[in-house]
Amino acid sequence: MRLKTGLATFAALVLLAGCGGYDETTTPKPEEPAAPSAAPPPDCTNDASALRSYAPTGDVGSGKSVQEIKKSGKLVAGVAGDTYLLGSRNPDDNQLEGFDIDLAEAIGQKIFGEPGHVEYRVITAADRIPFLQDGTVDIVARNMTVNCSRWEQVAFSTVYYDAGQKILVGSGSGIETPADLAGKKICASAGTTTVDNIRTLVPDAEIVTAPDNSRCMVKFQNGEADAFTSDDTVLAGFAAQDPYAEVLKTERLSQEPYGIGVRKDRVDLVRLINQVLEYMRADGRWKASYDEWFKDQLKVPGVQPPPVYGR
Incomplete structure (x- = not known):
């Protein structure tokens, strides 16, 4: 059912807007930042x-x-x-x-x-x-x-x-953890840290890349990929627009x-x-x-x- 509705779902992207509420929090006024040290900081190493x-x-x-x-x-x-x-x-x-x-x-x-x-x-x-x-x-x-x-x-x-990296899959796909992606195809946007992360975490998965997130979603919806991995912020938007997709309820795969x-x-x-x-x-x-x-x-x-x- 998901594959048949893929293109229609993608055509309907960006039609929703988020809403909801949390208790208000008080934010402090910005303090005057301290002057940087005259000595250069160590190189970026971690x-x-x-x-x-x-x-x-x-x-x-x-x-x-x-x-x-x-x-x-x-x-x-x-x-x-x-x-x-x-x-x-x-x-x-x-x-x-x-x-x-x-x-x-x-x-x-x-x-x-x-x-x-x-x-x-x-x-x-x-x-x-x-x-x-x-x-x-x-x-x-x-x-x-x-x-x-x-x-x-x-x-x-x-x-x-x-943000943090997560994985989007089809509802009822049987994929519940990253380990379940071994031997399966997973799409990630080219030129992102996501590709390296998923290759390290699931070395037995087949990585499929696309120029951007929307084309990764199309590959997923058309059955060219079993899953789609990106930041949780990105996947939340796509899941909100596709009733046949869900983000795995696992810990973030990266920061x-x-x-x-x-x-x-x-x-x-x-x-x-x-x-x-x-x-x-x-x-x-x-x-x-x-x-x-x-x-x-x-x-x-x-x-x-x-x-x-x-x-």
Whole structure:
């Protein structure tokens, strides 16, 4: 039944919106960040050191990169266009919306002092680093995991969301744990940490890749893959739109801390983004965005990652 309705289900993507409620929490006002040490920090060598970013000290709007963006009249943001809850097109008005889109809008408003200056480029996961490096985009707000190997190529903001990898399967498929995928086909988006993770966790599975999440979902719905693995934020959106799919109720297979990606030499832009994230945590905008997009689908209250500085 699921295979017959696959294409119709996919055609109906992004037609739902999350809702629901948790008790309100009080968020503190942002404190003035401490000045970074004069001595350079150790190299990025592990998961903990990868989470450090540049403190938003001084006048974050006066740097060269930020001034270049102001002069251009637009902030070019690389985003997803097919990932419901994070970045997808609303079929009613054809506008992009989602958690990552809210962050990009807040950054653009900080730079220009008003909304309406963000130009979106829908990109694949594999595009993220090359498009930052060649200047196609100014920032990437596309569920991008922060790690040491990527810090060698680009720079990151502090972590704005802690996600984790999970697995989506067909209801009644008999697949209940990752071990049940041995000898089966599982789809993952090319150019993501997901591919390496699942290869390590289930070495006997056959990895099928696709350029983006929506095409992985099509492969799954058409029977070309027995399962689809990605971040829990991504899979929650697809499961909400396909009554014949479910996310395995297992522990996360990995930790996937999301950061805003920036070209490596544009440190002043990173500092500005980190200030935006601090204020969003403190004034309720982060929580409001989480509540709108994730709270009902992920079934857990949002925990705001604290900023970690030291670069």
